[in-house]
Amino acid sequence: MNKRRKPTFYIGKKKKRLNLKKVAIVAIIGVVCIGGSVKAWSFVSEQRQIKLEQKKLEEKKRIEEEKRRKEEEEKKKYMIGVSHEAKKDSYDAKIISDKLSKYDYSNGGKKVVFLTFDDGTSTTVTPKVLKTLKDEGVKATFFLMGKNIEAGGDRAKELVKQEFKEGHAIANHSYSHDYKLLYPQRTVNLDSFKSDFEKTDGILKELLGKYFSTRVLRCPGGHMSWKGMDKLDVYLKESGKASIDWNALSADAQGKKKNAQELAEYAIKTSQGKEMVVLLMHDTYGKEETAKSLPLIIKYFKDNGYAFKTLA
Ligand SMILES: [Zn+2]
Known part of the structure; x- marks a missing residue:
C-alpha cells in the first residue's frame, strides 16, 4: 500500500511541503485577528454613534433652553x-x-x-x-x-x-x-x-x-x-x-x-x-x-x- 503523501504547496520557485496543522493555525489566527478588528471597529463606530446622539441631544436641549429663555424675556416685557x-x-x-x-x-x-x-x-x-x-x-x-x-x-x-x-x-x-x-x-x-x-x-x-x-x-x-x-x-x-x-x-x-x-x-x-x-x-x-x-x-x-x- 502506498503511504499517503502530504499535500505539496509551491511558494515561489521553491518547493515546500506544508503542514496542514500549521495552515489551520495560521488560518485561525487570521480569523481571530480579522474578527477582533471587526469587533474593535464596530465598537469604535458604536461609540461614535453614541457620541453623535449625545451631541444631538445636547443641541436639542440647548435650543429648547434658548427658546425658554427668550419666552421668559418676552413675558417680562409684557x-x-x-x-x-x-x-x-x-x-x-x-x-x-x-x-x-x-x-x-x-x-x-x-x-x-x-x-x-x-x-x-x-x-x-x-x-x-x-x-x-x-x-x-x-x-x-x-x-x-x-x-x-x-x-x-x-x-x-x-x-x-x-x-x-x-x-x-x-x-x-x-x-x-x-x-x-x-x-x-x-x-x-x-x-x-x-x-x-x-x-x-x-x-x-x-x-x-x-x-x-x-x-x-x-x-x-x-x-x-x-x-x-x-x-x-x-x-x-x-x-x-x-x-x-x-x-x-x-x-x-x-x-x-x-x-x-x-x-x-x-x-x-x-x-x-x-x-x-x-x-x-x-x-x-x-x-x-x-x-x-x-x-x-x-x-x-x-x-x-x-x-x-x-x-x-
Ligand atoms: Zn366706562
Missing part, C-alpha cells in the same frame, strides 16, 4: 401693560390705587398727571386723541372695553396696537360695561365681574401677544360707586391687580353736554391744588369734544409743571 420701552413713563398702579383710596394726592413734591381714557377703542375719537398725544409728546392710559374693540373691527384692533406701540398703557375696563351684569342690585357679582374682565384680557392677548397682560383695571362706573366691593378687593389683592378710579375729570360723560373749552375748564377746576392728578376722560363714540379739549388740557398741565405718566 407683564405690566406697557411696552418694555415705555416702562420708564409708568408709575406702579397699585401704589396710585392705594393713594387714591386714601385721598392722598401727594407725590413727594413732584407734580404728576395721569391722563386716562375710558370706554375705547372707537374708530372716530381714538385716532384724534392718539394724534394729539403724539404731537404733544405725552403718554396716557387707555382703559379699554372689549365690546367696543370688537365692534370697531380691524380698525379698532389696529388702534389698540398703535396705543401700545406708541408707549401708552393698556388697561382693562371690562368687556360689556353692563352695570346689571357686573353689579346686580348695585352689588358686585364677583363671578360675572371676573369673567367679563377676562374676556377683554383674552382680546388684548390676541392683539398684543400671548404674553401681554395688564394688572390695571377700572370698574365701570368707578370702584367707589358700588356695594360689596370688599370681596372684589380681596380678589384684586390675591391676583396682583390694581383698580384705579380718578380724582379729577373733564365731565365728558356726565351732566349737560359741554364743548371743548368747558371740558378743559372742568378738568382744570377739578385738578387744581393736586400734586397727583388722575384725570378721567372718554375716547368712545360721540366724544369729539373730548378730543378737541385735549390740547387745552395738556397745555394747562405743561404750563403748571406736571409730568405726564402712565399707570401700569
Whole structure:
C-alpha cells in the first residue's frame, strides 16, 4: 500500500511541503485577528454613534433652553401693560390705587398727571386723541372695553396696537360695561365681574401677544360707586391687580353736554391744588369734544409743571 503523501504547496520557485496543522493555525489566527478588528471597529463606530446622539441631544436641549429663555424675556416685557420701552413713563398702579383710596394726592413734591381714557377703542375719537398725544409728546392710559374693540373691527384692533406701540398703557375696563351684569342690585357679582374682565384680557392677548397682560383695571362706573366691593378687593389683592378710579375729570360723560373749552375748564377746576392728578376722560363714540379739549388740557398741565405718566 502506498503511504499517503502530504499535500505539496509551491511558494515561489521553491518547493515546500506544508503542514496542514500549521495552515489551520495560521488560518485561525487570521480569523481571530480579522474578527477582533471587526469587533474593535464596530465598537469604535458604536461609540461614535453614541457620541453623535449625545451631541444631538445636547443641541436639542440647548435650543429648547434658548427658546425658554427668550419666552421668559418676552413675558417680562409684557407683564405690566406697557411696552418694555415705555416702562420708564409708568408709575406702579397699585401704589396710585392705594393713594387714591386714601385721598392722598401727594407725590413727594413732584407734580404728576395721569391722563386716562375710558370706554375705547372707537374708530372716530381714538385716532384724534392718539394724534394729539403724539404731537404733544405725552403718554396716557387707555382703559379699554372689549365690546367696543370688537365692534370697531380691524380698525379698532389696529388702534389698540398703535396705543401700545406708541408707549401708552393698556388697561382693562371690562368687556360689556353692563352695570346689571357686573353689579346686580348695585352689588358686585364677583363671578360675572371676573369673567367679563377676562374676556377683554383674552382680546388684548390676541392683539398684543400671548404674553401681554395688564394688572390695571377700572370698574365701570368707578370702584367707589358700588356695594360689596370688599370681596372684589380681596380678589384684586390675591391676583396682583390694581383698580384705579380718578380724582379729577373733564365731565365728558356726565351732566349737560359741554364743548371743548368747558371740558378743559372742568378738568382744570377739578385738578387744581393736586400734586397727583388722575384725570378721567372718554375716547368712545360721540366724544369729539373730548378730543378737541385735549390740547387745552395738556397745555394747562405743561404750563403748571406736571409730568405726564402712565399707570401700569
Ligand atoms: Zn366706562
